[in-house]
Amino acid sequence: MFVRRASPLHAARATAGALFCIAGATLGGVVSNPMVTLAVGVAAFAMAASCGVGREVAGSLRLSIPLSVVLVIINVLVVRRGLTVFARLGEIPPFGQVDLTVEALVAGGLVALHVIAVMAWASVFARCVNPDGLLDAFRRLSFRSALSATLATRLVPVLTRDAERFAEAQRCRPDGAGGARGRVAVVRAVATGALDRALDVAATLEVRGYAVAGRPPRRRGARSRHDLALLAAAAALVAITVYAIAAGPGYDPYARLSPPAAGSSLLLSAAVLAVSLAPMADRRGIDL
């Protein structure tokens, strides 16, 4: 999923990019103001476009929209609060008296916005943050666990090729591979073959000095401008989140609908967009 491209987010260190995306996703999931949440979502898509992964991140809508629809329906059917009823469905056994209220619909819409925003940021994370870089960072924390994870990621393509070769060998068998039985045999063979590979990998680890290994050294090297920009942006997003929860323009559709506080919402939304997109502006020092 992660492909190296020429963009500030790809060029920065994995930890900086990860913190930035997590801050954005948290903001998108936690703040109750619809305008701000919308801004968070738009920021994700805009950022993705500026990093060259616009279409892929837009593809996250294929997952988030169906999920949103389901959650909206659930919210409308299940939640009993709200005063403006627009439909009465009568008695439905598990849910009792079901009245569809506009407030519940709007609340569901808020949930939908949350889902879309969070999943958009998650998609940016998946495509722009190098997972191996993150595992490298974790190796300082917990050497053996992170090594297992790195090794597992490294082995997936090897095991995939093994499985393809097994499947091909099955097709070469004379009297056909017998569909399901043949496939089961391949799966068993892949599993046992994988364990043989494990022994070779273990020998390699030994001769690379695994047994005497301690914590890896602290990585030297100055932070690039992109690292600094993303870390600053992440801090700003966290600050916005804290402000929004504590004192900002909240929004509660129950019990009666009323529009959110326009001025402060707009201000906050603009701040979100600015903070998210600012690091994308500087295109210097990006290596592919």
Place this chain on the structure above:
Amino acid sequence: MTWAGATFAILLASLAAGYAWFERARPTARLVAMVATMAGLAALGRIAFAPVPNVKPTTDIVVLTGFVLGGAPGFAVGATGALASNVVFGQGPWTPWQMAAWGLAGLLGAALGAATGRRVGRVPLALFCGAMGLLFGAIMDLSTFTTFSGERTLDQYLAISGTSLPFNAAHAIGNVAFCLAFGPALVRALERFRARLHITWIPLEVSRP
């Protein structure tokens, strides 16, 4: 808000605890290689069966590895398998939940192994794997409930579980089928490897004439 925050904090704490347990056990190179390989296999299982929604041998692989190898490796295989497969499928807020759910499956597999002395028939093992599939589904429903739902009430959780029921059922039935098909063979292969996990060697003094 606080409910979501608290659950997430507990989730991350349990993942950290699980990995810390694995780390503390000072796994040998063989065990690390084995955990990585089985995690890779679990990830491969998920990737290979991606076209079929929610049917995958991953849970079985994790449970059976825990069954044979024990608690810490079982957890590590589950959590690492989730991580490795999400490199292909994409990370997201669901990643820690998946790691915890599969990690738990590995732990429970180890518990089963310890409780029965690793002697379980084919059918009970398959049913256990099916139950693990349902547990996995329940945890993932909990993740949707915690992260996204509008009102945190029991009704909402039940509604979410209801909508995902066909997927969870497919997962559980798939697990039972996979386990019936290759469960015992995988257990045998793992036990063969486990027998060679702890290496002792005997030094001999040869008297020179």
Place this chain on the structure above:
Amino acid sequence: MSPVLSLQGVTYRYPGADGDALRDVSLDVAPGEFVVLAGLSASGKSTVLRAAAGLVPHFHGGTFAGRAVVAGMDTREHGPGDLAAVAGTLFQDPETQSVMATVRAELAFPLENRGWPAGAVARGVEEVALALGIEALLDRPTPELSGGELQRVALGAALAGRPRIVLLDEPTSQLDPVAGDELVWLLRRLNEEWGTAVVLAEHRLERCLAHADRVVVLDDGAIACDAAPSDALAWAAERAPALQTPAARLFARAGLRPPPASVRDARATLRGHGLIDDDAVAVPPAAPAAKRRRSRDAALAFEHAWHELRGGRAILRGVDLVVEPGERVALMGRNGAGKSTLLRHAAGLLAPTRGRVRARGRVGLLLQSPGDYLVHERVGDEAPAAALAAVGLAGVVDRHPRDLSGGQRQRLALAIVMGGSEAPACLCLDEPTRGMDRAVKGELADRLHALDAAVVVATHDPEFAVAVAERVVLLADGRVIADGPAREVLSGGWYFATETARVLGGLGGALTPEEGAELLRDKLVTGVAP
């Protein structure tokens, strides 16, 4: 001057094994020496290397007697982790020797494990990358690399800490000859420019004897011969003929001395005897076109077959190939020329995008790694009893297939492919000789001769091609560039030629040592002045 590696009376048995893997082995390697370990399969070469690396006994267990001292460290007290600082190790399989995601991380890993500070790690990585010529690969992800590149990276990781000795266990067996030769030359450079001692276990001695200071021959776990290359070849001529290089066998049968360690030495000796003439004008290598054949009764026929990938290149371009029943054909060409694809078309796994492939009857295909065919837990379940008996495996019916040796696995795969209700009209083999010693290759060649079916073998090994096939087809870039009798195609070439042909310069079309020896003896007898 203390030796960098010293094995003293090492006797070792693997856990659960019937016999000793090493019997009273004593071996000293001086600093900067290049030692080649030779011996048939299962003679103990790998075990000696593992003992030097400390894997035996710490990783494999078993019973260990004697002492192994590497750069002053006794392996009884120091495990492989400690020894890794002074002894680098390289195994056969490129894929399982890379544990990290990028080349840079792979090279840094052993240094970080040793607790070096970040600056020293960075410098170590740069130095080893430049020394091995892999600096262009530093930021590439490891899953994208080819086998040869991966082995060089693994060598880099083994060398990262500037060890005093490097131990290599058949590192070229999974590589194609070009990559294998590059690796061996790299080892020579390492040995000459940085004085690293090298202990290399190899089957294809002709590749590395020219660089070796010493050859140690192992037989059934004990040292049978420990001498300079020429002397070892002379010994092998009498005691272990299967170990001789083709050039040495040529000389032995022609009665010439001393046995040559390289093609250059051989030609120098022959020149000295006046047996070859360097003034002959270079003739362009033969590229005979195929005779017109009737494809109607052919066992296998390709008619203008193309294989074009969607959004990619054409792998096969208009291949015309007709194999008559009972004929044996060797298919040669470099990696990526289309040999494997051609064989898959023959077996029906792929269909040509243009043109046709016809076969009379079933076509059996034996792929590169025989282990891919082994899916059951009992040998008897894999193939019918008759097929097993035909390949001589009737005695191991109850064993687990993965417990068999390499040669036995290949025979089992052959039984699987040949078995079944209908005997195949044509048998295709894709590089069956990877990692095999000469004796096993000879057995395979004999077995293929005994078959009724037509045989098409894709191989990089000219000696094996000559042993099995009468006809050789050269593929390049998806096209057939030469198709004719082995004698024509393989005698005058530069790369596609047997070692005998290279020594004799294609003289008289001699391909095997036996033919070459006859030619030389004739020349000697007819009184060419020495």
